[in-house]
Each structure stands twice: as structure tokens, then as C-alpha cells.
Amino acid sequence: MTRLKEKIKDISILDIAQRLGIEVKGKKALCFTGHDRNPSLSFNDKDGFFKCFGCEAKGDQIALVQLFYNIDFKNALKWFIQTYNLQYSTYLSEKSELRVVTSVIKQANNDFEPNSEIYEYLMNSLDLSKRGKEYLTIDRGFKPEVISRLEIKDINNPKTVFEDLSQKWGLAALEKCGLCKHENGKYKFIWWDYVIIFPFIDLNYRITYIQGRRLDLSKINIKYVNLKGVQPQLYNLPALIEAKPRGKIFLCEGVPDTISAIQLHKTAIGVLGATNFRKDYLDMLSDYQINIIPDGDQGGETFMKSVVSAFASIGKSVQKINLGPYKDLNEYLKQNNRP
Structure with a gap:
């Protein structure tokens, strides 16, 4: 082996x-x-x-x-x-x-490589429907002002959106930036049904990544659909610009928990996946007090260990935030801080 x-x-x-x-x-x-x-x-x-x-x-x-x-x-x-x-x-x-x-x-x-120009064109062409607003506010407990601030949108008709993107940018460009895939001789949009879109904004306030959240899981049980082939980025990086010098930064696992932390007035950044914290993130985070908010499951434990290990390699300790009986920060928000 x-x-x-x-x-x-x-x-x-x-x-x-x-x-x-x-x-x-x-x-x-x-x-x-x-x-x-x-x-x-x-x-x-x-x-x-x-x-x-x-x-x-x-x-x-x-x-x-x-x-x-x-x-x-x-x-x-x-x-x-x-x-x-x-x-x-x-x-x-x-x-x-x-x-x-x-x-x-x-x-x-x-x-594959990110293309901010195409991602921003896509986001500017979208809005947030009643269905998306209800899911984010009622099911997730997010305030409208937080949703607006993070520029969360949704796609009701993927076919129409894909046709518009294809005409504007061409299929090769869409494939290169991860928005479509080539299978069985055909190009397909990465999102095939209703999806909520979360843009990832970098320190230059450009969109460098996008994640989609599906709601209809009755036929295909896949919640999150990421860009194909493009390496995931940290979510809500502008928090570093807004943070106080040597202030607290809260690292969360995934987008919903990060949004929950933001609504709880925390300076929060999201990592996609329990083991996706890369050591090249250390340069931008090493000057802050790092607090980790892991989920209360095996994935959360893995996330905690990977972050602790990364910071230990540069001689820096981190603080764990214990959620007690709550499975994740979004559950805590929904039960204690409804909009």
C-alpha cells in the first residue's frame, strides 16, 4: 500500500x-x-x-x-x-x-483557475427570491441585513443562467473557472436545480470562489456543490481588514456557521471542510488571536486537530470555543438569537 x-x-x-x-x-x-x-x-x-x-x-x-x-x-x-x-x-x-x-x-x-470577472458578472445578474429569503431567515435564522451584506443570491432557473453565461463568456472559459463541466460530449452547468449562491470575497474585495447550496435533496442527496476543479478559498476574508490589530479571529467550519458567527458579532472566517485548513493560510492569520468553533461531531474534532496542528508548527496556540449541547454554531444561533 x-x-x-x-x-x-x-x-x-x-x-x-x-x-x-x-x-x-x-x-x-x-x-x-x-x-x-x-x-x-x-x-x-x-x-x-x-x-x-x-x-x-x-x-x-x-x-x-x-x-x-x-x-x-x-x-x-x-x-x-x-x-x-x-x-x-x-x-x-x-x-x-x-x-x-x-x-x-x-x-x-x-x-482550472478562478475568474473574478465571470463570478462577479454571474452574481450581478442574480437576485434573492422569496424561497431563498425564507430558507435563510426561517430555516437558518439569519437576519436580512447580514444576508444582504454577504451578497447571498440564488438561482431559480439554472438553464437560463447557463445560457446567458455561455453567450457572454464561452464554454471554454466557464469550464476553466469551474462553472461548467464536460461530460459525455456535452457541457453542463455545475448547478442543475434551485441553488443558493454564496460568494467568497478576497482581501481585494473580489469574488474568487462560489459555493452553491441545494435545497431539494429528495432525488440527489448532495447539499453543497462547489466549483469544479477550482481550489476552495477562505470565506469572508475581508474580516481580516475589519479586525483590530492582534484581535480575535473566529475560525468556523463551513459557510452557515461563519454567517452565524458574523450575526453574533464575531470577526469570523470560514474553512470549507474539516481538513481543508492549509498551512499557506498561516501567514495571513498568524498576527491574530485564533479561536476555533468546531462542530460537535467527528468532523468538528478533525477540523480542530488540523487547525491546532497547523498553528503549532509556527509555535502559536489557539483557543477552542465549546458549544456544549449544540451540534454546531448555527443550531446555537437558531435557538438563542433568532432575528
Whole structure:
């Protein structure tokens, strides 16, 4: 077994399931094949193993990704490398696997890159519908002024939006910035049904990334749809400009918790995913007092450990904020700070 596969074996299979959009309660979930009405999919996080007692599907972390997307082993490795930001050269030794990763490096570094001009054109063409407002205010507990400040919009008709973008920018440009994908000889918009759009704004107040949140999970249980091939950024980076010198910065896992922290008057920045805190973030964060608000689950524990480890490498400690009985900060907000 190569070091890359060993690294994947160390990743929590529950965290992988969460990233795939599988809603796990305890250690069980509805099977992603859609055959059952009662949870038949079981996870063993200690051994990194899953099994469905309905369709008999089973396997390890890599097999879960293969079966979920119906892809081969090579493309499953690509998914792990891109999703968990694994350092390719660090974990490879076999020539056959090196060829796989070389192609991934080319795809990640050359084929895809953010395009602020296109992202901003898209956001300027959108609005926030009644459905989006109700979800954000009623279901999530966010105040309208916070929603407006963060420029959250939604897409009701992806086909119309995609046609407009295609005519304005061309399919090649849309694919390069992660807004469309080329499959089976056709170009497809990355969002195929109603989706709420969260723009990621950098220190120059330019949009460098976008995340979509789907609401209809009845047919496809995928909540968040990110840009294809483009490396995720930190959410709400302008908070660093607004922060006091050597002041407190609250790191949250994901967009909803970050918005919750902002509404609670915290200077907050969001990290997409439990293990996506990169060491190149340290330069911009090292002068602040870092407070971490992890979710109350395995993913939150993984998030906490990854951030603590990163800051420990530069001799800096961080403070954990304990949420007590609440599963995440958004749940705390909804129960204690309704708009």
C-alpha cells in the first residue's frame, strides 16, 4: 500500500460521507443508491468501513467514493486529492500511481483557475427570491441585513443562467473557472436545480470562489456543490481588514456557521471542510488571536486537530470555543438569537 492510500485510510469515513452529502445520523444513513426508506447503510468509523444491509454494498473509504459517483479507482484518488488538498508528491512512491497524480496536478494547476470577472458578472445578474429569503431567515435564522451584506443570491432557473453565461463568456472559459463541466460530449452547468449562491470575497474585495447550496435533496442527496476543479478559498476574508490589530479571529467550519458567527458579532472566517485548513493560510492569520468553533461531531474534532496542528508548527496556540449541547454554531444561533 502506498503512502497516499495510507493517508486516505486515516480520513474519517463519516467525514467522507458528509462531504458526499450523505446524511448520517449516529452511524447509519439511507443508502445513496436510493433503494430504502429506512436507514440500511452503516458506518464503522474506527475501521474506515461501510456496509449497506439492503443492497450489500460495502468497502473502505475509496470504495465509498467509487460507488457513490460510479467512478473507477483512479478517479476516486483524484477526488480525495482535490477534496482533501493532499500534497501529491508527499504520498506517492509507485510509478503507476505517480502517473495518476501527475495528471491531477496538471488538471488542478493548469486546467482550472478562478475568474473574478465571470463570478462577479454571474452574481450581478442574480437576485434573492422569496424561497431563498425564507430558507435563510426561517430555516437558518439569519437576519436580512447580514444576508444582504454577504451578497447571498440564488438561482431559480439554472438553464437560463447557463445560457446567458455561455453567450457572454464561452464554454471554454466557464469550464476553466469551474462553472461548467464536460461530460459525455456535452457541457453542463455545475448547478442543475434551485441553488443558493454564496460568494467568497478576497482581501481585494473580489469574488474568487462560489459555493452553491441545494435545497431539494429528495432525488440527489448532495447539499453543497462547489466549483469544479477550482481550489476552495477562505470565506469572508475581508474580516481580516475589519479586525483590530492582534484581535480575535473566529475560525468556523463551513459557510452557515461563519454567517452565524458574523450575526453574533464575531470577526469570523470560514474553512470549507474539516481538513481543508492549509498551512499557506498561516501567514495571513498568524498576527491574530485564533479561536476555533468546531462542530460537535467527528468532523468538528478533525477540523480542530488540523487547525491546532497547523498553528503549532509556527509555535502559536489557539483557543477552542465549546458549544456544549449544540451540534454546531448555527443550531446555537437558531435557538438563542433568532432575528
